[in-house]
Amino acid sequence: DKKAVLAEPINVVVTGAAGQIAYSLLYQLAAGSVFGPEQPINLRLLDIKPMMDVLQGVVMELEDLALPLLRDVLPTADAGVAFKDAAAAFLVGAMPRKQGMERKDLLAANVKIFKDQGEALEKFARKDIKVLVVGNPANTNALICSHYAPSIPKENFTAMTRLDQNRAQAALASRLGVQLCSEMELTPLVDKVKNVIIWGNHSSTQYPDAAHAVADLPGKGSVKVSSAVNDNAWLNGEFLETIQKRGAAVIAARKMSSAMSAAKAAGDHMRDWWFGTKPGQWVSMGVVSDGSYGIPKDVVFSFPVNIKDKKFEIVQGLEISDFARSKLDITAKELEEERAEAHQIITSELSNCN
């Protein structure tokens, strides 16, 4: 009996479960492409009360997938019920930005959600829960959430910059493809571009850094992307700005923020956290800073990390050019400002309640 060898189901929470990102993410989870084909899951779907009817429709579709790894599905508007004994959580539920807004404009609307959910995680979740914050402003929301769940290690809270990493990887592969088109067989596939780094905030101050990236070219082995591209003006100019502004470009075109690509990135992030990264290949995640690379502590900053046994380690010892240093400082400063603003919002809300 095949079922007998399967693990016990784990509880996986998706917040904002009636929204756009969840709609793409839930299929990946139910199909086993995140926690693996041998891990049954119970889904805990959290959204706000007015969305319960819509959420019921999502539950019907999940049933209709007829996927054997998907066990119990529980829609709820109660965070305490959703987070009970949860082993992993995708915190997606939040207001998305509209055209003309910066992500930090969402602070006032969204910070309180992450305070409340931090408190619910503290009370109800497993202490080894892995929390991935997707809802914006993702880095600062993750910091707030961790702050209100002090008994869960702060390493268990991460923010998503994987979408930025995927965007950067795709842009580099495409550039190399155009550049090498006279030698078609040398064109790298997107997954052959490795170790591009997203530093800092998931915002327009992020620093997409190709200085350490390599590409596996058929017949040539591993080459440095910066040498293959051989155009620093492009890497430090057009490439950087395109990735920084990609979210806004999608909103301008779609009139809604990216969802399919965001859900795919969330799956990538959690899968790597769960199963580990490949040797010599790092990924970018927003994690609580330990002061590495001179970044202030106690902000959630995106660093390159290696992951083993479900624990990440920030990649150390990378050379930081003067250009990179100035970019790291800008995005760190923005995160410190967001942190101050978030604390102010929470403090004034608390005093209004009293």
Ligand code: NAD
């Ligand atoms: P959406 O509006 O389609 O869905 C959001 C859902 O969250 C809605 O169903 C809403 O009712 C729900 N929600 C609101 N408050 C909630 C609460 N307190 N508890 C539970 N659910 C709640 O939005 P979306 O397109 O799915 O985007 C969700 C978030 O993800 C936004 O903040 C967006 O900016 C962000 N995002 C982040 C990245 C990233 O790379 N980090 C990428 C894309 C989008």
Ligand code: LMR
């Ligand atoms: C994105 O990067 O696409 C999301 O964070 C949505 C946004 O506001 O840009």
